[in-house]
Amino acid sequence: QDAVFEEKPLAGKKVVITAGGTREPIDPVRYLTNKSSGKMGYALAEAARAAGATVTLVAATSRQVSPAIQVILVGDTREMLAAVQKEMATADVYIGAAAVSDFRVAEVADHKVKKHGDEHMILDLVQNPDILKTVGEAKKPRQVVVGFAAETENLVENAQAKLVKKHADLIVANNVLEEGAGFNKDTNKVTLVTADQEPIQVAAKLKTEVAEDIIALVADLLTS
Ligand code: CTP
Ligand code: CA
Numbered sequence: 098q099d100a101v102f103e104e105k106p107l108a109g110k111k112v113v114i115t116a117g118g119t120r121e122p123i124d125p126v127r128y129l130t131n132k133s134s135g136k137m138g139y140a141l142a143e144a145a146r147a148a149g150a151t152v153t154l155v156a157a158t159s160r161q162v163s164p165a166i167q168v169i170l171v172g173d174t175r176e177m178l179a180a181v182q183k184e185m186a187t188a189d190v191y192i193g194a195a196a197v198s199d200f201r202v203a204e205v206a207d208h209k210v211k212k213h214g215d216e217h218m219i220l221d222l223v224q225n226p227d228i229l230k231t232v233g234e235a236k237k238p239r240q241v242v243v244g245f246a247a248e249t250e251n252l253v254e255n256a257q258a259k260l261v262k263k264h265a266d267l268i269v270a271n272n273v274l275e276e277g278a279g280f281n282k283d284t285n286k287v288t289l290v291t292a293d294q295e296p297i298q299v300a301a302k303l304k305t306e307v308a309e310d311i312i313a314l315v316a317d318l319l320t321s
Contacts, residue, residue, distance in 0.1 A: 105149030106316035115195035117158025133196035140308035233264030
């Protein structure tokens with residue numbers, strides 16, 4: 098992979114990437130999560146390293162990764178946000194590839210939740226902080242902020258709305274219902290949405306290859 102970025106376009110840059118699905122505790126033995134494998138975030142970390150960057154991966158899912166990449170393992174969304182905010186103080190690029198849980202349990206039980214007869218169980222959920230939006234709003238002029246958009250309809254329109262709302266420079270949009278895209282697969286099919294360029298449709302390919310395309314565009318955005 099190093100050969101793809103022979104010119105090391107991210108040399109001297111620090112890139113912070115999130116990966117995996119956050120886990121929101123319910124009680125001491127249970128949590129809410131999603132189907133994210135973390136593959137896209139880990140592939141981005143390797144591609145950024147190959148491009149010469151110093152990489153910090155804030156991961157909610159543990160996978161094999163090259164030792165040159167610093168991994169900070171986190172559990173829930175608020176923990177991920179705190180780790181990201183700390184790292185962004187010295188970063189040039191943020192890439193939010195994690196599947197962040199939109200909600201968490203309002204009150205985590207201190208003890209294992211028990212069944213009571215055959216009653217319904219209702220979990221009270223509250224919204225989590227938006228990590229990408231928080232980073233986008235706090236962005237320094239030369240920082241580049243990248244998010245993803247998981248959509249099932251109106252892909253480009255929804256991605257453009259997220260770009261604006263979260264003050265991102267690039268949104269990597271994927272239709273998660275489409276063949277060869279989305280959760281827990283080795284391939285992805287994405288559309289790259291920026292403020293200034295026409296949306297770029299990338300043909301379905303390996304996540305490792307998609308990651309290289311994203312990192313190449315990030316390098317362009319850093320110099321433009
Ligand atoms: N994201 C985040 N923090 C959240 C929710 C989402 O940082 N609490 C980030 C994701 O990591 C991704 C981007 O925002 O980079 C878009 O996530 P997505 O789930 O597509 O959009 P949401 O803003 O959560 O909106 P919705 O799920 O309602 O479409
Ligand atoms: Ca969401």
